[in-house]
Amino acid sequence: MASSSSSSSSPSPPPPSSSMISNPTTQSTDRSRDAKRRKKKKTPQREDQSHPKWKSQAQQQIYSSKLRQALARVNLASAPPKGKAVREAADRVLAVTAKGRTRWSRAILTNRLKLKFTKHKRQRVTTTPPNRWKKARVSVHRLKGKSGASVQRKVRLLGRLVPGCRKEPLPVVLEEAIDYIPALEMQVLAMNALFNLLSASSSSSSSSSGASSGSPS
Secondary structure: OHHHHHHHHOOOOOOOOOOOOOOHHHHHHHHHHHHHHHHHHHHHHHHHHHOOOOOOHHHHHHHHHHHHHHHHHOOOOOOOOHHHHHHHHHHHHHHHHHOOOOHHHHHHHHOOHHHHHHHHHHHHHHHOOHHHHHHHHHHHHHHHHHHHHHHHHHHHHHHHHOOOOOOOOHHHHHHHHHHHHHHHHHHHHHHHHHHHHHHHHHHHHHHHHHHHHHOOO
16 A cells, blocks of 8 residues: 555656657758848859959059050040040950959940830930920829829930940949949049049150250260
């Protein structure tokens, strides 16, 4: 009797706690959540690496050296408009420095922007009468309203300024303009520095030649 009473009064083992029970669904959800967080952290770094640092001194030096080489190959004497030849060379070097990662750089490299612009302008003048064009503009204003038409007009204007973005939507135009504008700023700085360098070297060479010619024999 003693043994049976002792066995019946012995405490039963405690139930397993909820923290010790592993839920495979919860673990898989946590892993996917962590993977998404790591992916979000890596995405901005890849975007920063894909676009060159236009405002850095190293990028300006790279562009300046390439621009010097390109201008040395341009025969300014045979080219009718000298400024146009220099401008085309500067834009071409700028697109090469961008390595064709952006739409505007690819448009400059393929030289399709000018052809598309002249073709579109010729078709608009020959095929669309002035009265019909005015009626179309009035209908667009009535459908979209004055504010919508104003925004669309500004988007079209910005798309014409950025190479390769003439018929692109607003998000694409803005993304390209964000990269194109700093590239142009760097181009202006590099060309000014190159101009000052060439001016200083030409003035020093002319002064040295004048001093040598004026020296007594």
